[in-house]
Amino acid sequence: MSLLEIKGLTCRFGGLIAVNDFNIELGERQMVALIGPNGAGKTTVFNLISGFYQPSEGAITVLGKDTRGMRPHQVTSLGVARTFQGIRLWGEMSVLDNIRVSQHYRCGYSLLDCFLRTRKYMLRETEIERTAWELLEAMDLKDCAHELPRNLSYGLQRRVEIARAMSLKPSLLLLDEPAAGLNSADVEGLIKLVRWIHDTYPVTIWMIEHQMKVVMSLCSHIKVIDFGATIADGSPAEIQANPAVIKAYLGDDTI
Amino acid sequence: MQKHTFTITMFAGMAVLAVLAQLGVINQYLQSVIMLMGVNIILCSSLNLVNGYMGEFSCGHGGFMCVGAYASSLVTVLCFSKNHILGAPLLPDSLALLAFPLALAAGAAVAAVAGLVVAVPSFKTRGDYLAIITLAANYIVISAIDNLEIIGGPRGFMGMNATVNAMNDLVQIPWMLLWVLGGTLFSVWILRRFVSSTLGKGVPAIAQDEIAAEIMSVDTNRMKLIAFMLSSGLAGLAGGLFAHILGYVNPHSFDIMKSTEVMVMVYLGGMGSLSGATLSAVLFTVLLEVLRPLEIWKWVVIPLLLILLMQFRPEGIMGNKELSDLFPKLKKYYSFK
Amino acid sequence: MEFFQHVLNALQFGSFYALIALGYTLVYGVLRLINFAHGDIFMVGAYIAYFVAIMLLGADGVAAGAGLSPGLTLAITVPVTMILTSLVGVTLERTMYRPLRRKGADRLYVVITALMAGLILENGNLALLGASRKSFPELLQKVVWTFGGVSVTNLKVIVIVAAVVVFGLLQFIVTRTKIGMAMRGISYDKFAIPLMGIPLDTIIVFTFILGSSMAGLAGILFAMSYPILEPYMGALIGWKAFIAAVVGGIGDIRGAIVGGFLLGFIEIGVVAVFPSTLRDLFAFSVLLGILWLKPTGLFGVAKTTKI
Numbered sequence: 047m048s049l050l051e052i053k054g055l056t057c058r059f060g061g062l063i064a065v066n067d068f069n070i071e072l073g074e075r076q077m078v079a080l081i082g083p084n085g086a087g088k089t090t091v092f093n094l095i096s097g098f099y100q101p102s103e104g105a106i107t108v109l110g111k112d113t114r115g116m117r118p119h120q121v122t123s124l125g126v127a128r129t130f131q132g133i134r135l136w137g138e139m140s141v142l143d144n145i146r147v148s149q150h151y152r153c154g155y156s157l158l159d160c161f162l163r164t165r166k167y168m169l170r171e172t173e174i175e176r177t178a179w180e181l182l183e184a185m186d187l188k189d190c191a192h193e194l195p196r197n198l199s200y201g202l203q204r205r206v207e208i209a210r211a212m213s214l215k216p217s218l219l220l221l222d223e224p225a226a227g228l229n230s231a232d233v234e235g236l237i238k239l240v241r242w243i244h245d246t247y248p249v250t251i252w253m254i255e256h257q258m259k260v261v262m263s264l265c266s267h268i269k270v271i272d273f274g275a276t277i278a279d280g281s282p283a284e285i286q287a288n289p290a291v292i293k294a295y296l297g298d299d300t301i
Numbered sequence: 302m303q304k305h306t307f308t309i310t311m312f313a314g315m316a317v318l319a320v321l322a323q324l325g326v327i328n329q330y331l332q333s334v335i336m337l338m339g340v341n342i343i344l345c346s347s348l349n350l351v352n353g354y355m356g357e358f359s360c361g362h363g364g365f366m367c368v369g370a371y372a373s374s375l376v377t378v379l380c381f382s383k384n385h386i387l388g389a390p391l392l393p394d395s396l397a398l399l400a401f402p403l404a405l406a407a408g409a410a411v412a413a414v415a416g417l418v419v420a421v422p423s424f425k426t427r428g429d430y431l432a433i434i435t436l437a438a439n440y441i442v443i444s445a446i447d448n449l450e451i452i453g454g455p456r457g458f459m460g461m462n463a464t465v466n467a468m469n470d471l472v473q474i475p476w477m478l479l480w481v482l483g484g485t486l487f488s489v490w491i492l493r494r495f496v497s498s499t500l501g502k503g504v505p506a507i508a509q510d511e512i513a514a515e516i517m518s519v520d521t522n523r524m525k526l527i528a529f530m531l532s533s534g535l536a537g538l539a540g541g542l543f544a545h546i547l548g549y550v551n552p553h554s555f556d557i558m559k560s561t562e563v564m565v566m567v568y569l570g571g572m573g574s575l576s577g578a579t580l581s582a583v584l585f586t587v588l589l590e591v592l593r594p595l596e597i598w599k600w601v602v603i604p605l606l607l608i609l610l611m612q613f614r615p616e617g618i619m620g621n622k623e624l625s626d627l628f629p630k631l632k633k634y635y636s637f638k
Numbered sequence: 639m640e641f642f643q644h645v646l647n648a649l650q651f652g653s654f655y656a657l658i659a660l661g662y663t664l665v666y667g668v669l670r671l672i673n674f675a676h677g678d679i680f681m682v683g684a685y686i687a688y689f690v691a692i693m694l695l696g697a698d699g700v701a702a703g704a705g706l707s708p709g710l711t712l713a714i715t716v717p718v719t720m721i722l723t724s725l726v727g728v729t730l731e732r733t734m735y736r737p738l739r740r741k742g743a744d745r746l747y748v749v750i751t752a753l754m755a756g757l758i759l760e761n762g763n764l765a766l767l768g769a770s771r772k773s774f775p776e777l778l779q780k781v782v783w784t785f786g787g788v789s790v791t792n793l794k795v796i797v798i799v800a801a802v803v804v805f806g807l808l809q810f811i812v813t814r815t816k817i818g819m820a821m822r823g824i825s826y827d828k829f830a831i832p833l834m835g836i837p838l839d840t841i842i843v844f845t846f847i848l849g850s851s852m853a854g855l856a857g858i859l860f861a862m863s864y865p866i867l868e869p870y871m872g873a874l875i876g877w878k879a880f881i882a883a884v885v886g887g888i889g890d891i892r893g894a895i896v897g898g899f900l901l902g903f904i905e906i907g908v909v910a911v912f913p914s915t916l917r918d919l920f921a922f923s924v925l926l927g928i929l930w931l932k933p934t935g936l937f938g939v940a941k942t943t944k945i
Contacts, residue, residue, distance in 0.1 A: 096516055122518040134513040136506050138573075138621065147502045151518035157527060160498045161491050167498070174499050214518060358746065418926070426933035429672060433884045436877065437926045444919040557877065561753060568750055600761035604754035611754075612737060615747040 047110050048073055049250055050095070050126075050218055055104035057087075057094055057274075064090045066274040068104070072218065076250045077240075079265040081285075083294055087274040088254045089131060092220050096128055097121040109217070123151040127216035129207045131223050135195040141206050142191040145178040148210045177213060184246075185209045185239070201232035205239065212243065219243070221253040225260045237263055262286075270294065307635040315482045322475040332478055334590055336546050339481040340539045341582040343488040345566040346575055347535035352564065353572030353621070354496060355528050356508030358432040359419065361439030362536050363559030367552060368415045368442055369537020370544040371452060373408025374461050377401065377545070382463030386451055390463070397467035404464075405484065405541040412537020413530040415442070420529035424522050427511075439560055446552040457551035461544055481542050488535050493575055493637055495531065504528050505573065565607055570617050577619030584618075642788045644910050645903075650794050650863070652902025653801035657856035658879035659886070659894035660808060661849035667812075667889035668821045668845045669739075669828075671748050675730055675756035677876010679850050682759055683723040683857025684867050688772050690715045690722075695775055712777040719858050720851040727850025728843055730755050736839065756873075763869040774865035797859050804852055805895045811848070812891060821845060825889065878921070885925050887938030896936060901925070 048071050055068040064087045072078065080088050093099045095106055097118040106113045108124045136144050152174060159167040182188045187202070187209055195203055204224060211219055224240070225233050237260055244251055244264075255261045261268060261282070268285045270278040272294040278285055285291055318335065321327045327335070344362060351359045378384055380392040380400055392400060418438050423431055452458045468476040495501040503524045506514040515521045544550045562585075570581030592599040610617070625631045658680050665673040694711040706714070734751050781792040812818040820841045824831050832838045860875075861867060882901040886893025901921060908920040928936070 098512070098516070117520075117522075118515045119518045119520050122516060128516060130513070134510050136509040136513065138509050139502070139505060143502055146499050147506045147514075147519065148517040150499065150503050150506075150520070153498075153500045155500070157495075157500070160500050161494050163494065171499060210517065358749070422930050422933060426929075429666075429888065430884060430929060430933050430935070432672070433881055434926060434929050437881060437922045437929070440877070440918060440922045441926065444916075444922065448915050448919060557873075561757070564750070564753075597761055597765040601758050601765060604757040604761075607754045608734060608751050608758075611743070611747045611751045612734075615738075615743055 048107075049109060051105075051107040052095070053105050053107075055091070055094060055106065056102050057090055057099060058102045063274050065094065065101075065271075068271070068274075068276060070269065072250050072252065074217070074250060075244070075248060076252075076267065077244055077265050078250075078252050078267040078269065079261040080252065080254050080269050080271065081256070081261060082271040082277075086272045086294075088271065089222055090274075091271075092128060092222055092254065095121070095220065096126060119151065122214060125215070125217040126220065127211035127214040127218070128220035129204075129211050129222055129224060131226065133195075133200075133203045133207055135203060135207055135210070137194065137196045139194070140192050141187060141195060141198075142178055142182065144195060144206065144210050145181060145213045146174055148213045149174045149177060151214075177215075181209050181213050185212075201228055201235065204228065204232075204236065208239065208243070212247065212249075215247075216249055219249050219251045221251065221255075223254055223256065225255055225257045233257065233260065236260065240264055304636055307637045310635070311486055315479070315486070318482065319475055319479055322478050332475065333546065334586060336478060336481045336542075338583050338586040339485040340543045340546070341563075341566060341586050342485050342579050343535055343539035343542070344563045345570065345582040345585075346489055346492050346578040347532045347539070348563050349567050349570070349572065349575065349578045350492060350496070350504070350528055350532045352567050353574070353578070354504045354508065355525070356505075356572075357423070357427060358429070359435040359529075359532075360432055360557070360560050360564060361419070361435035361437075361442075362532075362563045363555040363557065364435075364439035364442035365412045365415055365533035365536035366540035366543070366559065367446065367550075367555035368533075368540065369408035369412035370540030370550050370555065371408075371446060371458065372411035372537065373404045373541030374458055374544045374550060375452065376404035376407050377464040378458075378460040380404070380464070381467050382460040384460055394467035394470060397464050398471060401464055401468065401480070401545075405480070405538055408541035409534045409538040412540065413534030415537075416530040416533030417526075419533070420526045423525045423529060436557070439555075439557055443552045443556050455552065457549060459549040461550075462548035465545060465548065477542075477546055481546065484538055484542050488538065489575060489579065492531075492535070496575070565603065568617055569607065569610065571619035571621060572617065573621035574617075574619040574623055576624040577617060577622075581618055640910075644906050646788065646790060646794060648903040648906035649798050649899065650902070651905060652899035653797045654856055654860055654875065654898075655879045655882045655901050656801045656895045656898025657804060657852050657859075658876060659883035659898045660804065660891065661853045662880050662883040663886075663888055663891060663894040664808065664812075664821075664845055664849040664852075666883070667891075668824050669735075669842065670745060670825065670889075671735065672752065672880070672888075673730075673849070674749065674752040674880075675759060676849065676853060677872040677874075677879065678756040678759035679723060679727055679730075679872070680853040680857050680860075680876060681763070681867075681869065681872025682726050683719060683850075683854035684774075684861040684871065685763065685767075685772070685857075686722045686726075686854065687715055687719040687858040687861050688774055688867055690718050691775055691777060708775075708777045708779070715777070716855070716858055720854040723854025723857065724847040724850040726759075727846040727853070731843060731846045736842075756876075760869050760873060767869070769868075772867040774861040774867060776862075776865070778862060793859075793863055797863065800855065800859060801895070801898075804855070805891065808848065808852075809891050817841065817844060881922070881925050885928050885935050887935030890935075890937040893935055893937035 050072040052068060052070045055065055057065040068091060080091065082088055094101050097113060097116050101114065108121065108126055111124060113121050153170055155167045155170050182191050185205060187206060190198055190202065195206055225236055228236060240251060241264060243249065265282065268280065268282055269276060270285060270291050277290045277294055278288045322332050344366065348359065348362045351357050379387055381390050381394060381397055383389055419435050422434050446452065447455045465477055503514060503519040506519055507521055507524055511521060566581050566585045567578065569585060570577035592602060595602060658676065661676050662673060665671055691711055694706045694714060696705040734755055735748055738748050738751060778793060783790045812821060820836045824838065824841060828838065878901060879898065882897035883894045885900065886897025904921050904924050905917050908917050
């Protein structure tokens with residue numbers, strides 16, 4: 047059974063076809079990229095997978111379960127975590143709390159347990175707290191555990207966001223432009239971090255990224271879309287040589 | 302040790318107040334002010350869950366208080382007093398002590414169900430539009446009761462004193478004071494336990510970024526349901542206590558003016574702070590009593606104070622901090638979770 | 639025939655709601671601010687009209703009255719009231735809302751300030767003038783026209799016509815003039831507007847003048863139709879008009895008119911069939927139902943969130 051299977055995914059907004067007949071199949075522990083010019087429909091694909099939009103046609107299957115009609119938190123609890131193009135951390139909550147709340151689906155206790163502080167509650171909360179600290183430790187964020195995210199540097203905020211997504215213990219991690227707005231030193235750090243995550247955890251990483259340096263050094267497989275349609279599919283070397291890709295990015299005329 | 306200091310202090314305080322009231326050191330007037338404080342603390346901290354922690358703008362809290370007040374009063378009047386429409390008492394007076402908390406719970410439960418009127422639309426909408434829904438809900442409750450002649454309509458509903466008297470006949474102690482203090486402790490305690498749990502932290506996550514919350518596995522609809530129902534349920538509890546303190550309720554004591562009063566307390570204390578809510582409820586009650594000689598000017602002075610507060614310290618007295626965040630040394634002496 | 643009589647009454651009531659709702663919607667449309675004090679500005683308008691009329695007429699024991707004829711009094715009262723009422727609105731904006739806006743305060747704080755300003759107007763009035771109700775002098779000779787069993791007073795016609803004219807005027811200003819374009823611009827992005835060389839504060843003040851003078855006009859007309867004034871008269875009718883504005887889709891001028899008339903028709907319809915005490919219950923329940931089904935109101939457009 048494949049981790050993620052998308053067949054004939056199409057999404058229309060009124061007359062606009064944002065995603066057209068998109069197909070992909072991902073197995074375990076892969077690292078792939080989705081690239082394309084601005085407005086090509088990349089983020090829409092991610093939004094469709096996370097259940098934020100419903101597809102007009104086609105099916106998305108995560109670990110054998112059809113996700114159509116599911117709400118985003120249900121899809122997430124199947125093991126699909128993601129980050130956002132603009133950072134969307136909870137700004138008024140400490141970094142530690144950010145990483146605790148993102149394990150919400152693992153609470154598993156009732157309101158009554160919460161009021162009475164039952165054994166079950168205590169067990170789950172300790173578990174959540176432990177996971178959070180382990181992750182902060184592993185991702186080198188321990189020092190800022192009690193800081194508010196908005197007081198951190200942009201690079202650190204990105205790192206916290208990735209940590210928050212990892213706290214869901216996902217089997218599929220979607221990264222939406224993780225290197226956007228980072229300086230070159232931070233980009234190096236990011237590449238290292240993503241590679242480390244991929245080596246350490248049993249997770250498939252799928253990223254949208256404009257910085258070719260990141261994509262080429264990390265991904266084994268690249269998919270290119272433009273105007274919602276897939277125009278190329280293959281290894282980094284193949285993509286770099288593909289005339290359709292060059293045309294989509296640079297236009298028709300030779301410069 | 303510090304794990305229990307808070308609980309011990311609270312219960313000791315309650316006992317001391319009760320003894321002082323019993324001995325007549327605290328007169329009737331002071332007792333009623335203390336009881337009003339308790340009711341206000343419940344109202345303010347429960348609205349804080351929605352308006353502070355969840356960042357919504359509910360302006361119909363008085364409506365839920367009204368539902369709770371009428372529901373619990375109806376139960377006690379049915380059980381313990383002779384009413385010309387509802388008939389003879391159903392239960393012997395000796396059961397009053399047992400039945401009273403159940404009546405309060407019933408009031409809270411009915412109010413929590415009424416909270417659904419606001420909770421369900423909140424799935425689809427928020428902000429200004431939800432504010433209007435809460436406002437309309439408040440008006441609907443008041444005018445529905447206005448039209449229910451069986452519970453007195455606009456003239457109000459009475460007979461709750463019979464239950465209080467029945468309790469006093471069993472043991473002569475200041476029962477209502479104890480119930481109010483107990484209800485207040487209960488409310489603050491469950492709210493504190495809720496907002497400090499990972500489950501409850503989903504609520505401020507919704508306020509700060511709802512989309513991120515949903516995608517990070519927080520079931521936002523469920524959290525909204527819990528927040529609105531918990532908030533309106535506790536308002537119902539406050540209403541039940543309030544009705545039995547006065548022994549008489551009128552639908553118009555719960556109109557938009559009451560809701561505004563509670564909102565004033567919430568924003569005075571600071572959104573997302575339980576100690577702030579408690580502090581501001583106490584201050585506000587005292588302020589109302591102190592300004593009583595001003596008569597109607599009181600309601601010019603208080604809004605003016607709040608306007609000045611909004612200009613110069615809009616986050617309220619405590620902001621979103623708790624007492625132990627502002628004074629970390631206090632953590633040595635108590636922990637309240 | 640009774641039916642047409644009800645329709646006329648509904649149109650009249652709807653006109654009051656619509657006139658007040660327009661003020662809410664204008665300010666909301668430009669500033670995204672629910673000006674909760676607006677209902678009380680309407681009340682202040684009615685009181686201003688009362689005092690101006692008394693002064694001019696010399697009635698009700700005012701010695702300094704000018705002793706003008708009712709017709710002339712009306713002609714002067716209308717513009718004077720509209721100007722004075724808009725001054726009240728502008729004062730609120732200058733002293734309370736603008737400092738908050740300058741500080742970049744959260745919208746919520748402005749809304750609370752507005753709510754409190756409303757309370758001050760209500761209770762300040764009560765404290766200053768006492769609880770006794772004022773009865774508005776009759777300025778317009780009542781004329782009743784009867785068409786086949788349906789009787790219409792001239793006042794009713796004036797009220798309805800005023801609402802329609804005001805709607806047309808505002809729609810024209812907002813959609814066809816430069817200042818209207820600036821108003822719409824502010825609602826999209828109030829930080830970019832000053833960069834385009836448009837005086838932000840002037841436009842906002844203009845918005846408050848428009849909205850408050852409409853409330854003043856509604857105040858006069860209301861006082862002439864129901865000549866009993868009391869400090870809390872603005873509260874209930876204001877809240878209702880506000881809900882009407884939201885049901886229409888707040889921020890949209892057509893929405894305010896439609897919402898206002900809808901509320902008028904619901905209320906009169908309920909009263910025609912059921913006991914009048916059920917009016918508020920039904921009216922609010924219907925409005926709540928509409929908001930359940932269409933949370934952004936009839937003309938409102940849902941804001942799309944982008945990730």
